[in-house]
Amino acid sequence: MSSTPLSRSEAKDLTRRRLIRAALAILDTEGETGLTTVKVAKAAGIAQSSFYVHFRDKQDLLRVLGDEGGDRLRRSMREARRRAREAPDVTEHQRDTFRIPLEAICRHPELLRILHRARHDPSSSMHEFAKEASLAYRDHHAADLAALGYTADNERDRRRLEMIAEGINAATNALALGHLEGRYPDLEEAVDVLVSLSKGALRMLKSSSAAAAAREAGPVAGPGR
Amino acid sequence: MSSTPLSRSEAKDLTRRRLIRAALAILDTEGETGLTTVKVAKAAGIAQSSFYVHFRDKQDLLRVLGDEGGDRLRRSMREARRRAREAPDVTEHQRDTFRIPLEAICRHPELLRILHRARHDPSSSMHEFAKEASLAYRDHHAADLAALGYTADNERDRRRLEMIAEGINAATNALALGHLEGRYPDLEEAVDVLVSLSKGALRMLKSSSAAAAAREAGPVAGPGR
DNA sequence: TTCCTCACCGATAGTACTATCGGTGAAATT
DNA sequence: AATTTCACCGATAGTACTATCGGTGAGGAA
Numbered sequence: 001m002s003s004t005p006l007s008r009s010e011a012k013d014l015t016r017r018r019l020i021r022a023a024l025a026i027l028d029t030e031g032e033t034g035l036t037t038v039k040v041a042k043a044a045g046i047a048q049s050s051f052y053v054h055f056r057d058k059q060d061l062l063r064v065l066g067d068e069g070g071d072r073l074r075r076s077m078r079e080a081r082r083r084a085r086e087a088p089d090v091t092e093h094q095r096d097t098f099r100i101p102l103e104a105i106c107r108h109p110e111l112l113r114i115l116h117r118a119r120h121d122p123s124s125s126m127h128e129f130a131k132e133a134s135l136a137y138r139d140h141h142a143a144d145l146a147a148l149g150y151t152a153d154n155e156r157d158r159r160r161l162e163m164i165a166e167g168i169n170a171a172t173n174a175l176a177l178g179h180l181e182g183r184y185p186d187l188e189e190a191v192d193v194l195v196s197l198s199k200g201a202l203r204m205l206k207s208s209s210a211a212a213a214a215r216e217a218g219p220v221a222g223p224g225r
Numbered sequence: 226m227s228s229t230p231l232s233r234s235e236a237k238d239l240t241r242r243r244l245i246r247a248a249l250a251i252l253d254t255e256g257e258t259g260l261t262t263v264k265v266a267k268a269a270g271i272a273q274s275s276f277y278v279h280f281r282d283k284q285d286l287l288r289v290l291g292d293e294g295g296d297r298l299r300r301s302m303r304e305a306r307r308r309a310r311e312a313p314d315v316t317e318h319q320r321d322t323f324r325i326p327l328e329a330i331c332r333h334p335e336l337l338r339i340l341h342r343a344r345h346d347p348s349s350s351m352h353e354f355a356k357e358a359s360l361a362y363r364d365h366h367a368a369d370l371a372a373l374g375y376t377a378d379n380e381r382d383r384r385r386l387e388m389i390a391e392g393i394n395a396a397t398n399a400l401a402l403g404h405l406e407g408r409y410p411d412l413e414e415a416v417d418v419l420v421s422l423s424k425g426a427l428r429m430l431k432s433s434s435a436a437a438a439a440r441e442a443g444p445v446a447g448p449g450r
Numbered sequence: 451t452t453c454c455t456c457a458c459c460g461a462t463a464g465t466a467c468t469a470t471c472g473g474t475g476a477a478a479t480t
Numbered sequence: 481a482a483t484t485t486c487a488c489c490g491a492t493a494g495t496a497c498t499a500t501c502g503g504t505g506a507g508g509a510a
Contacts, residue, residue: 474486
């Protein structure tokens with residue numbers, strides 16, 4: 001039945017994967033407090049002491065988890081850009097800009113939850129990493145917004161664009177979690193809300209650097225869906 | 226110098242206060258993982274075993290902390306409503322609606338951080354409490370927004386109003402923390418951003434229940450500051 | 451003054467977790 | 481076939497924390 005022609009290194013890598021997967025699950029359900037080598041090893045089906053074959057110590061595991069999360073995040077951001085570019089028109093492109101992150105969160109909510117917690121927990125081993133990731137994502141989104149036609153060409157507007165991006169990110173996360181908790185069953189409604197939030201904010205930018213924005217005509221002032 | 230005519234119960238209450246204050250500080254700087262009876266007692270200047278004179282166990286302390294936080298939150302919400310009502314005009318009223326929570330967060334950022342962490346940590350003793358507080362705050366803000374003239378009279382609009390309120394809350398928290406971390410030095414700019422976000426969102430509501438909104442004339446369509 | 455109360459103390463039993471160590475057998479190498 | 485490598489194991493030393501217990505002395509009631 002089960003063909004098991006696994007080389008030694010393949011088997012080791014498999015166990016390592018199992019450990020990482022188990023760690024993520026425990027981190028999600030029980031938090032960093034509940035993450036112990038005992039539980040991780042047991043969930044991965046090996047002895048507690050064998051944990052140290054794969055990781056120098058617990059800290060090392062957290063570091064690896066952070067790296068993996070970072071990779072996944074970066075890949076997800078690139079993917080989102082790529083897909084949004086394929087949208088048939090500006091309105092749909094704009095909706096994609098918000099829909100894609102929402103869907104990404106819903107696909108792997110545990111990553112967001114873990115990162116989110118670490119972001120606000122100075123004692124977390126992943127605290128610094130989570131802060132950087134959060135900033136990177138803000139800048140990514142700021143670039144997206146800028147790509148929608150709202151270039152900020154002075155310091156003040158640039159900072160406002162960053163604030164808008166950070167605010168919209170926070171709202172995106174909140175709505176995605178609300179969706180997962182069953183409060184907002186329809187994800188498209190969340191997209192509606194995010195689009196409308198950003199429209200208001202970008203209108204402010206537009207009016208403050210009216211000349212530049214006017215040249216872009218009406219990509220945002222277009223009709224709602 | 227120091228008059229010390231403290232009755233026994235007064236002294237006990239003082240120690241209890243010191244314990245709670247110490248616990249909050251530790252929770253903020255080291256997270257729930259770092260909160261131990263040893264540290265709390267030491268920081269409050271008593272023996273570890275004396276901790277149990279004031280609290281049944283560690284869980285009990287967390288519960289009390291949650292209750293205190295809830296009280297403070299409710300008081301803060303009432304206070305915010307009261308102050309916002311005193312605003313000279315509609316525009317300033319609107320700005321107050323966003324400025325007051327921002328200032329409240331900046332005054333006691335540790336409370337938000339603690340609540341925020343617990344909100345996303347299922348293992349936290351304050352998880353359920355934090356969820357309820359977050360919902361209560363969303364509804365409070367939704368009521369504020371409704372008071373600005375955007376009554377939602379059908380199920381769909383009501384849900385959208387809730388989503389907007391939750392999104393704006395999230396953005397408010399994010400911007401307040403960004404301010405505290407030094408990224409956004411000017412709190413008024415944060416108010417600008419929040420006002421503009423909400424303007425966009427409420428415009429959506431307005432257009433979807435145009436008849437009701439039209440009656441309210443233009444409290445939101447007014448000029449920016 | 452006498453007696454009681456109780457907030458606080460030090461010591462400690464019990465528990466949970468981390469990390470190390472020597473041993474084992476199967477895979478890989480020779 | 482002989483030898484080496486190494487992923488995994490059980491046992492355990494060491495550490496940190498929780499919660500209990502009996503004792504003590506100053507506040508407060510009689």
